[in-house]
Amino acid sequence: MNLTFANPAWLLGLLALVPLLAHLFSRSRPKRHEFPSLKLLREAMRKVTRVRRPRDRWLLLVRTLAMLALIGAFLQPWLLSRFASGGNAAKTVVLVVDVSASMAYADGTQTRLAQAAAAAEDVLATLPANSRANIVWVRAHAASELPEPGPNLDFLRDALRKAAARPEPGDIAGALALGVKQLATADGDRELVVLSDFQRSAWRGVNLDTPSGIRLTRVAVGSDDAANVGLAGLVIEPARPVAGQEARLVCRVRNFSTEPRRTTLFAEAGESRLSQTVEIAPWSETLAVMPVKFPREGIVPLKAALAGDRFPGDDTRHALAEVRGALQVAIAGPDDDATARTWLRAAQALDGVAARRIAVAEIADTRAEVLFVSGWRGDSREALAAFLKRGGALVLSPAEGLDTAGVGAWLGHPGDTNPLTSERREGSGWSLRIAAEEHPVFAVFASGAFGDPTKGTFGSRVTTPLFLESVSPLLAFDDGKPALALLDFPTGNERPAALAWWNLDLAASDWPSRTAFVPFFGEFLRHLASRTAAPALRVFEPGEPLRLDAAALDPAAIRLADERDQAVAISAESPRTPGRLATTTDAVPGSFRWLAQDAVLDRAVVNFPDTESDLRRMTADELDQAAGTLIAGQARARLADLREGRPLWPWFVAAAALLFLLEGVLVRLFRAKMDSAPVTAIPAERKEMAEV
Numbered sequence: 001m002n003l004t005f006a007n008p009a010w011l012l013g014l015l016a017l018v019p020l021l022a023h024l025f026s027r028s029r030p031k032r033h034e035f036p037s038l039k040l041l042r043e044a045m046r047k048v049t050r051v052r053r054p055r056d057r058w059l060l061l062v063r064t065l066a067m068l069a070l071i072g073a074f075l076q077p078w079l080l081s082r083f084a085s086g087g088n089a090a091k092t093v094v095l096v097v098d099v100s101a102s103m104a105y106a107d108g109t110q111t112r113l114a115q116a117a118a119a120a121e122d123v124l125a126t127l128p129a130n131s132r133a134n135i136v137w138v139r140a141h142a143a144s145e146l147p148e149p150g151p152n153l154d155f156l157r158d159a160l161r162k163a164a165a166r167p168e169p170g171d172i173a174g175a176l177a178l179g180v181k182q183l184a185t186a187d188g189d190r191e192l193v194v195l196s197d198f199q200r201s202a203w204r205g206v207n208l209d210t211p212s213g214i215r216l217t218r219v220a221v222g223s224d225d226a227a228n229v230g231l232a233g234l235v236i237e238p239a240r241p242v243a244g245q246e247a248r249l250v251c252r253v254r255n256f257s258t259e260p261r262r263t264t265l266f267a268e269a270g271e272s273r274l275s276q277t278v279e280i281a282p283w284s285e286t287l288a289v290m291p292v293k294f295p296r297e298g299i300v301p302l303k304a305a306l307a308g309d310r311f312p313g314d315d316t317r318h319a320l321a322e323v324r325g326a327l328q329v330a331i332a333g334p335d336d337d338a339t340a341r342t343w344l345r346a347a348q349a350l351d352g353v354a355a356r357r358i359a360v361a362e363i364a365d366t367r368a369e370v371l372f373v374s375g376w377r378g379d380s381r382e383a384l385a386a387f388l389k390r391g392g393a394l395v396l397s398p399a400e401g402l403d404t405a406g407v408g409a410w411l412g413h414p415g416d417t418n419p420l421t422s423e424r425r426e427g428s429g430w431s432l433r434i435a436a437e438e439h440p441v442f443a444v445f446a447s448g449a450f451g452d453p454t455k456g457t458f459g460s461r462v463t464t465p466l467f468l469e470s471v472s473p474l475l476a477f478d479d480g481k482p483a484l485a486l487l488d489f490p491t492g493n494e495r496p497a498a499l500a501w502w503n504l505d506l507a508a509s510d511w512p513s514r515t516a517f518v519p520f521f522g523e524f525l526r527h528l529a530s531r532t533a534a535p536a537l538r539v540f541e542p543g544e545p546l547r548l549d550a551a552a553l554d555p556a557a558i559r560l561a562d563e564r565d566q567a568v569a570i571s572a573e574s575p576r577t578p579g580r581l582a583t584t585t586d587a588v589p590g591s592f593r594w595l596a597q598d599a600v601l602d603r604a605v606v607n608f609p610d611t612e613s614d615l616r617r618m619t620a621d622e623l624d625q626a627a628g629t630l631i632a633g634q635a636r637a638r639l640a641d642l643r644e645g646r647p648l649w650p651w652f653v654a655a656a657a658l659l660f661l662l663e664g665v666l667v668r669l670f671r672a673k674m675d676s677a678p679v680t681a682i683p684a685e686r687k688e689m690a691e692v
Helices: 009-023 041-048 053-076 112-125 155-164 172-184 338-348 360-365 380-390 404-410 440-445 517-531 620-624 647-676
Strands: 002-005 077-080 089-100 132-138 189-196 214-220 227-237 246-256 261-269 272-281 284-293 300-306 315-325 325-331 353-358 368-374 393-398 422-424 430-434 461-462 475-477 482-489 497-502 539-542 548-549 557-564 570-576 577-583 590-596 599-606 645-647
Touching: 053 647, 089 112, 089 172, 112 132, 112 155, 112 189, 112 214, 132 155, 132 172, 172 189, 227 261, 227 300, 227 315, 227 645, 246 261, 246 272, 246 300, 261 284, 272 284, 300 599, 315 599, 325 338, 325 360, 338 353, 338 368, 338 517, 353 360, 360 380, 368 380, 368 517, 380 393, 380 404, 380 497, 393 517, 440 517, 475 590, 497 517, 557 570, 557 577
Parallel strands: 089 132, 089 189, 189 214, 325 353, 325 368, 368 393, 393 497, 539 599
Antiparallel strands: 002 077, 077 645, 227 246, 246 284, 261 272, 261 300, 300 315, 422 461, 430 475, 475 482, 482 497, 548 577, 557 590, 570 577, 590 599
């Protein structure tokens, strides 16, 4: 066994016994009193004497033991086993301390990080002499406090006291790998101590196995029943609203608790200030939808915030909205094509839409957002692909004789070799039906106020290509053949472009004369506009620097400001690329502007990671499935006790209390006996003046 003192400086307290003993054994010089008789002399001398009879030595012993116990308590001794501490052998310990966003949650008067830092200091306090240690921080990019474990434990204690939780997710796997790497070449006993709240959403599935020879100890801080309400999303609908037209600000609010919550949501959208009260059921989420209208086009910052709680990090959300002017629509096709003419008239009848006719040869240069092509025979596929890759939406109305083999290969569905042929039905023709009841295009018609969008008949159509047979259409003919279908065109980006197959010959139909045709065309066009790619808005993850490519400008004239107009430090990303600017520190949640002579060059937003909002810890059973040891739910976890040590100082405190209690009992007992003792008579011949 090995005895360790957490506060060895208190050994100097033993010197306090010297004045105690001197005080107990000293005599007081008696005052001078004159008595007419000496019969009370013996009683007076008995009451002022410090050391009297052997029975007082027990009181002296109790007082001495009480002082020794009190000093022992301040020494904070720990009795460690040889297995835990290796006797007096030095150890190498790497502390993996979680400083991710969830560690900022306050459990009572202390944050989870403060609890973890206190437990980490306990680890350092119980290390044998000449031990080496280091700290690895669990943050977006795992990093260590020292290049390798070293003996300067005071430096590590100071780093723990200065540590602050960062509003970013943690690279758990990277931190564990870095800790194991630093222990791989160490000699003697090696231990990896992980201190975290073990947030379930972040730690579930993490491999905590360590190589042979490295002991793993886990310290779980915080409480498992931490409740929280946070903002998980902020978007604008449509994604590219039109200036002057009403849009919707949609906020996703989540409740991570067992009780229903009621809170107030505040939002800013350009010059608009909005608020709404929301109620969220336990362990669920709700959408707060607020109407908003933007007076002018451009990039507009959005912000939403909840009323504050004990975890304010996820109570604010930022976004950017690209407010555009009128929707630009281009229509190509033969001059005498009735479908193209009908498209143009319907588009011009809609507010916020600017429609124009273009020649097929102009497709490659068009800057429209939605392009309609009527009477298409499969030509200009390269120009159309380029348009789709730029983020536009395309509507194709096929013509008889279209090369289905080439078009199928272009769409990624090869195998169809039959060209399209024209079909006709005499009499009433084909009628329409809705094939996708839940599609948002038909939402406005649910009440019946805008009529029936399928009210119309068609006397002719082209045959259905093979690649369209597996597609679920929006509208279908009464015989089940697709009439209007949406396809995804692969562009190499995360989101495919929207391509619509329009097999509705408006020249042989009474559909355009129906009252529901223009509303349907407007909803269809609106849906296509929502599928067009907005400009790449600068959205960054917390924990990475903000960047701007300013090669065409003077980098010295560019500055970065946050939403409070406070300057953010920036510099060239590297000496080789002075025109590429980046922040000198990792980004924190907020809204930022890149400025040059007060003109906005670009905007960027950084949001709190929504994965850090669920503050529930992994359960004890989940943690016990991995190797290692667990301290669960302790506000100040004493790691030495967990590492097979036993704290002795509580026993010293208890012993001191009992001894002081015993001392009081003995004093009262002796005083009672002395007060009841008979006074011995003094012979008359010895009457004289005495010094008392």
